[in-house]
Amino acid sequence: MSNTKAYAALNAKDPLAPFQFDRRDVRPGDVQVEILYCGVCHSDIHQVRDEWDESIYPMVPGHEIVGRVSKVGNNVKKFKVGDLAGVGVMVDSCRTCKNCKKEMEQYCVDGMTGTYNAYERDGVTVAQGGYSSMIVTDERYVYHISEKLDLAGVAPLLCAGITTYSPLRYAGVTSGMKVGVVGLGGLGHMGVKFAVSFGAEVTLISTSPSKQKDAERLGAHKFLLSTDEKQMKDADSSFDVILNTISANHNYKKYLDLLDLNGKMLVVGLPSEHPKTSPFALIKNRRSITGSMIGGTKETQEMLDYCAEKNIVADVEVIPIQQINEAYERMIKNDVRYRFVIDMKTL
Ligand code: NAP
Ligand code: ZN
Numbered sequence: 001m002s003n004t005k006a007y008a009a010l011n012a013k014d015p016l017a018p019f020q021f022d023r024r025d026v027r028p029g030d031v032q033v034e035i036l037y038c039g040v041c042h043s044d045i046h047q048v049r050d051e052w053d054e055s056i057y058p059m060v061p062g063h064e065i066v067g068r069v070s071k072v073g074n075n076v077k078k079f080k081v082g083d084l085a086g087v088g089v090m091v092d093s094c095r096t097c098k099n100c101k102k103e104m105e106q107y108c109v110d111g112m113t114g115t116y117n118a119y120e121r122d123g124v125t126v127a128q129g130g131y132s133s134m135i136v137t138d139e140r141y142v143y144h145i146s147e148k149l150d151l152a153g154v155a156p157l158l159c160a161g162i163t164t165y166s167p168l169r170y171a172g173v174t175s176g177m178k179v180g181v182v183g184l185g186g187l188g189h190m191g192v193k194f195a196v197s198f199g200a201e202v203t204l205i206s207t208s209p210s211k212q213k214d215a216e217r218l219g220a221h222k223f224l225l226s227t228d229e230k231q232m233k234d235a236d237s238s239f240d241v242i243l244n245t246i247s248a249n250h251n252y253k254k255y256l257d258l259l260d261l262n263g264k265m266l267v268v269g270l271p272s273e274h275p276k277t278s279p280f281a282l283i284k285n286r287r288s289i290t291g292s293m294i295g296g297t298k299e300t301q302e303m304l305d306y307c308a309e310k311n312i313v314a315d316v317e318v319i320p321i322q323q324i325n326e327a328y329e330r331m332i333k334n335d336v337r338y339r340f341v342i343d344m345k346t347l
């Protein structure tokens with residue numbers, strides 16, 4: 001066992017605080033990664049504050065992890081000491097079910113093992129995340145990271161990146177399609193970058209007028225202020241795809257109304273209350289709602305390779321770990337441009 005420094009939530013109410021715990025020794029298939037950067041996802045806040053009613057404490061959050069390999073088990077084939085490596089939202093799965101066999105382990109029939117706030121496959125050990133100095137993970141769930149990209153900007157690709165890349169690919173987003181991205185936060189800004197790079201005509205749909213300039217800088221072609229009723233009415237039935245990244249409670253109908261014939265709303269945002277919707281808004285234009293959870297190991301590596309080829313990284317504000325509680329407050333106020341990433345040297 002290796003004693004590991006971290007920041008943890010001890011309960012749903014108190015701020016995160018310094019914490020120490022033991023990581024397992026490297027098993028034959030494991031890779032040990034010294035963590036250099038860890039992104040801050042809104043899912044960290046939902047779970048730290050027990051907004052999904054399933055929190056296990058003490059909890060070390062963090063599932064946008066990049067670092068360098070410091071040890072490998074005897075059977076490890078993909079990595080060697082010194083390699084850059086990434087770990088995302090999932091650290092294990094049953095590996096034998098039909099979905100694991102298709103490398104879509106996030107939909108494991110037995111349930112995937114989350115990077116934190118989850119029990120390992122032994123059903124006893126609690127998995128702990130990336131607000132920590134190092135992590136030990138089976139190599140199947142560890143990814144290669146290009147040396148040529150900015151490492152702090154790569155960290156958010158491990159969750160915000162794959163969570164937006166996967167549904168946009170599944171929906172077949174390509175040139176000429178009209179895509180609306182709802183919410184310009186960590187996921188939303190990656191959604192804009194990917195949809196633009198796939199050739200779509202992209203509109204940012206936002207509650208924050210102050211984000212219009214940034215949306216344009218990120219490549220969005222248009223901006224729609226969702227609090228302006230006239231703008232929303234004028235955009236009625238005009239999109240092929242809407243990527244919904246909203247973290248707060250809201251009604252789906254407002255965004256469904258924007259979908260054209262056969263339009264799809266891709267839901268990735270996970271507010272604490274289950275959103276209301278209207279069957280009338282769904283039957284009009286034969287619209288549909290599709291959910292999507294991160295991405296499997298194969299697609300995550302594909303997304304990372306795509307980002308290296310196209311030079312895509314997240315826009316980040318790097319913070320010391322001591323500012324994590326302040327960063328959470330700013331995210332809740334929609335004041336993040338566009339992902340906080342913790343410099344783990346500050347731990
Ligand atoms: P974030 O950085 O905090 O961004 C969320 C954005 O939602 C905000 O910046 C804001 O954008 C918009 N928003 C907030 N409150 C709103 C409201 N009341 N009405 C309309 N828009 C509102 O969060 P994130 O890290 O991108 O995560 C977004 C959500 O995705 C979270 O619920 C998270 O748990 C979930 N998630 C899901 C998966 C998955 O696998 N499906 C993976 C990761 C995260 P504007 O200022 O532009 O309006
Ligand atoms: Zn996440």
Ligand code: ZN
Pocket residue numbers: 093094095096097098099100105107108109110111
């Ligand atoms: Zn499985």
